[in-house]
Amino acid sequence: MYPRDQNILFMLPFSVPFPPTYTPDHLFYSPGLSHKDLHLLTSSGVALMFSSALFTAFGLLALGIAFKRRRMRARLPPGPPGLFLLGNLRDMPHDKPHWLTYEAWAEKFGDIVYVEVLGRSMVILNSLAAVTELLEKRSASYSDRPPMPMANDLMGWHWDMVHMRYSNWWRIHRKTFHQSFQSRAVPAYYPIQMKATRTLLQQLSINPTGFVDHIRHHAGNVILNVVYGYELQSENDPYVHLAHEAMKGLNQAVHPGSFFVDFLPALRYLPSWFPGAGFKRKAKIWAKSSLALRDIPFENLKTSIAAGTAIPSFVADNLEKLRKQTPPADEEIIKNCAGIAYLAGSDTTVSLILVWVLAMTLNPEVQARARAEVDAVIGDRLPDFSDRERSSFPYIQAMLQETMRWAPVTPLAIPHMNMVDDEYNGYHIPAGTTVIGNIHAILHDATMFPEPHEFKPERFLSQDGEKSPLRPEAVAFGFGRRICPGRDLALNSAWIVIVSILKTYIIDKAVDSNGNYIVPKVEFSPGTVSWVQSITLLYNNDNV
Numbered sequence: 001m002y003p004r005d006q007n008i009l010f011m012l013p014f015s016v017p018f019p020p021t022y023t024p025d026h027l028f029y030s031p032g033l034s035h036k037d038l039h040l041l042t043s044s045g046v047a048l049m050f051s052s053a054l055f056t057a058f059g060l061l062a063l064g065i066a067f068k069r070r071r072m073r074a075r076l077p078p079g080p081p082g083l084f085l086l087g088n089l090r091d092m093p094h095d096k097p098h099w100l101t102y103e104a105w106a107e108k109f110g111d112i113v114y115v116e117v118l119g120r121s122m123v124i125l126n127s128l129a130a131v132t133e134l135l136e137k138r139s140a141s142y143s144d145r146p147p148m149p150m151a152n153d154l155m156g157w158h159w160d161m162v163h164m165r166y167s168n169w170w171r172i173h174r175k176t177f178h179q180s181f182q183s184r185a186v187p188a189y190y191p192i193q194m195k196a197t198r199t200l201l202q203q204l205s206i207n208p209t210g211f212v213d214h215i216r217h218h219a220g221n222v223i224l225n226v227v228y229g230y231e232l233q234s235e236n237d238p239y240v241h242l243a244h245e246a247m248k249g250l251n252q253a254v255h256p257g258s259f260f261v262d263f264l265p266a267l268r269y270l271p272s273w274f275p276g277a278g279f280k281r282k283a284k285i286w287a288k289s290s291l292a293l294r295d296i297p298f299e300n301l302k303t304s305i306a307a308g309t310a311i312p313s314f315v316a317d318n319l320e321k322l323r324k325q326t327p328p329a330d331e332e333i334i335k336n337c338a339g340i341a342y343l344a345g346s347d348t349t350v351s352l353i354l355v356w357v358l359a360m361t362l363n364p365e366v367q368a369r370a371r372a373e374v375d376a377v378i379g380d381r382l383p384d385f386s387d388r389e390r391s392s393f394p395y396i397q398a399m400l401q402e403t404m405r406w407a408p409v410t411p412l413a414i415p416h417m418n419m420v421d422d423e424y425n426g427y428h429i430p431a432g433t434t435v436i437g438n439i440h441a442i443l444h445d446a447t448m449f450p451e452p453h454e455f456k457p458e459r460f461l462s463q464d465g466e467k468s469p470l471r472p473e474a475v476a477f478g479f480g481r482r483i484c485p486g487r488d489l490a491l492n493s494a495w496i497v498i499v500s501i502l503k504t505y506i507i508d509k510a511v512d513s514n515g516n517y518i519v520p521k522v523e524f525s526p527g528t529v530s531w532v533q534s535i536t537l538l539y540n541n542d543n544v
């Protein structure tokens, strides 16, 4: 249908938009103060200003004392020395990927590093041994999330299961999610993934230069279809718009240090009109889009169900189950799980596929070997999931593992928090410490993965008598009880997209005006989800 012998040549320089980076300015300025707020501050009277300053001074003093006492009291893991009051605020990376700074610290201080920011302690685990011991084996104590007063209490994200505190309320969400996304359940979504992949191939054949948008459309189409039975519009989709609006605020709020109220939770009780309480006014505006994202698609689907026009989906099926339950279970749980699936599952899958595209651009010999395997198994037609019954596709599998290892999509996972005082290797980890599993460092550990920055799928092809290295998916989706529940769906999407593109396209570098190849840079953005910064591609079967 889309033969590789279509002699087409496209130059595709692009850069992928990624969530805003955070500068130190954000950090110091971000208690929500805008220029207007500062003006207000001057005009609203000396008394208010004085009480506000006093409030902040007391807060900072308390933090400083707590910081000093904690440092003196216990044998904390090593880390960069902090300043009185601020702790390690100034050491925290802001404008470059955090994992680079954390890896530099790991080299200096070892596989467990301690930092403290404005009284909040944080531990970074840089080795497989440390994450296995703490986040996996001691998962019962390490599965909480740090409180996020700005996002959860003020911006209405309390319904977001990803950042929910470890509780019965989270457990029931997790169970509901798991039932529909566990490995046994996801083959039910093959038809949706197949249909979306055929649409992707069609879109690529019409406009290969728009491949980033097409890959995004594919991921959105799969998840919205699975969750709401909703077919994504080709352009200006209202649900994509809702998610985009909601992400604007969330991206800022989940970044540690963006809002002072996250360090001094008492600030959330300030009235919105209070000088310096600009964060409360921002939160009020953002809360609308957070709730709209969750409620609008859900209510629309309920209208379709009532009209008898809804097709099966996560929400429709779960509402049906709920109707039969006595006493009826909580509808809100289904609404919450559905709302978060698009946010958690869309960008992550897109990022994984784009990392693969970059790897293929830079490693034509890997691409050729993978394509040969697809051709040998599938022959002269388009792939589908039944092909996996004919072959285990060892090279494709190894290539997918290497893609997850080479540039992990979520290099630092999502922060966990421990609930009890703990000891590890003779170090004290105070209860309430934010614990980061450094996926990037583990997957670039040269003792497990020699030449870690090279893209080498062969390392996952087990040779006779050789011990195969750690499978990246064992850490790339996080840890313990909070491990990503959407991983099987994501890996299936990535697999069908990869084999389908290999079957129909050749990915190559672009050429400049002098006819020279442009070698794309291997650069990734900071943020929870890391993005390939720029790729230049050329589809050209002359290069085969």
Ligand code: HEM
Residues within 6 Å of the ligand: 161, 162, 163, 164, 174, 177, 181, 340, 341, 342, 344, 345, 346, 348, 349, 352, 409, 410, 413, 414, 415, 416, 476, 477, 478, 479, 480, 481, 482, 483, 484, 485, 486, 487, 489, 490
């Ligand atoms: C390549 C794709 C993906 C990657 C790399 C990824 C990665 C992650 C990571 C690292 C976490 C945090 C785990 C931890 O705290 O230790 C997570 C959590 C989560 N992911 Fe994914 N994810 C992907 C796709 C998906 C998809 C497709 C869905 C939805 C269908 C999804 C839904 C979730 C949810 C709901 C959580 C929160 C789990 C909890 O806190 O209990 N993810 N993911």
